[in-house]
Amino acid sequence: MKVLVVSPVFHGYWQAIAAGLAVHGHEVSTHCYDAGDRRARLRNAVAQRVSATRARHESAATDEAIAALRRMLPDAVLVVKGDALGSSWWDAVARSGARTAVWLYDELSRMRYSVETLRSVERVHSYSPHDVETLRTAGVAAANLPDGYDSFTPFQARRSEAVTFVGARYPGRVHSLRVLAARDIPVVAYGREWSRHPWDVARTGLWRSSGVPGRRDLPRADYYGVMAGSLATLNVHGDGHDGFSMRTFEASGVGGLQLIDRPDVARHYDVGSECLVFTSDDELVDHVEHARREPAWADRIRAAGRERTLAEHTLAHRMGEVQRQWA
Template identity: 65%
Template structure:
């Protein structure tokens, strides 16, 4: 089966999605609809502008060309809300089997029922959004994020607790809580970084007050998480789906500390991953991880086993392939 993957660049995850499809012996072509650097970045900052409309129009035309040139048997669109109606009409007219995978909440995307109704199935990482779509008559199913088990990495041993991701107030606050309690921490991502280029492009003029690094590729941050004393996964409010990090951290053998008790639907809390419900509990768990390496190692190993058995991107793409069948 020839598959066309239409995906955002989004931290290079398109390559992990493509590799997972190829692991299922599918012939995969990839088109990243938002490749193009600064133009797409500017359009994202001003989505209602005439310039953003031109960028979306160009992205739509390029995706339609990729569809015509590839002539696929099936198409998987990831996120895709930057593509205009012409793309969805072309996809429906192509005769290819189709699926859309949403890794963000509908409220944060530009979709209407007409666009969503053109694909054979909508997959969402959000159970709430899935129920909403089903209630509106759209063929929808939950498809959680997953772990890219096909990317090799080398653990980078460290006594610090790590955080990899965007800089939000609650994430910054919790890193400071740990730091002020005497625990060593570090953060990764351009919004944390103090390099002049990162400061300029993010307009984060004030530092977070914790050791920080810029963006790193997936293999590098896998190694950081695996080698850290523990790694934080902080969702905050407004999310009912679980981020990629939820599966990546245990997948690489890291000791994950997550702020979502409902992670119990995917992992056994206390033996495969850890949940914190307060600042005090977070500090206590980090301190125990440093003191009791045997306890921490058992959780790391169990979390990795569960992830490799149930939560890889190959598992997720297998569900997409089944929908096409």
């Protein structure tokens, strides 16, 4: 089939999603609805904060997506996230006769979708089991599709004796990193909200430091290398997330020693042999100290987690689930 993937730029996942569909024999085209140069990305960021500017931005993004649809004439359309696209986009897709799917890698509460729009889609895939139930109750054809690991992106492990974290700065994540630092365990957090670079401070508005060493955003191949080479890598979801983040599958996928705060990760990994769960500060520290004392034990967990991920949890596996509805 000719498949059009319409996606945000977000860390370049659109490339892995397209590659995952191509693995299954499809001819794939892509359109990133928020693409642009650095100046355009700055306008996009402003548009998320100012309603009038956001409306203009979304109108332009919608028109460009419709133009891509008309140019590529796909048999099927996969929209990733997509809540920034207006109603005329969905009308155009319906008129095209293409098969449709939407993949939501975040909670509905953080997006601006209407139930009516989602009812018009052939299948809505969500990483959130809770949202799937909510959508089904509202008459939406919904299915759970977890996030996954991009096995197509090469990386080099960056060896470090630190425990690392990659992602947004939430209070629970700050707390866990501070707990480790207080026990003289080196920690480093990566991302614009942790960085003290003047540009990052200005664009996030986080004038006060987190109190732990922070570094700037990294390209995905580089942060894969960071997670792979760290003593261990932290994955704290906190409240408000019932789905598992991309990081859950990436940390184990790259061969990192994953420390995660969600016992229900047992849905995807064997806890204790493929990743490590902590439910208290002391348990977190104990895992790290164990990894320091017995690196061979930690390496066995790393290897098993990576093997499980490559066997079951890549984005190619996830796209296999999407394309099965079109068979």
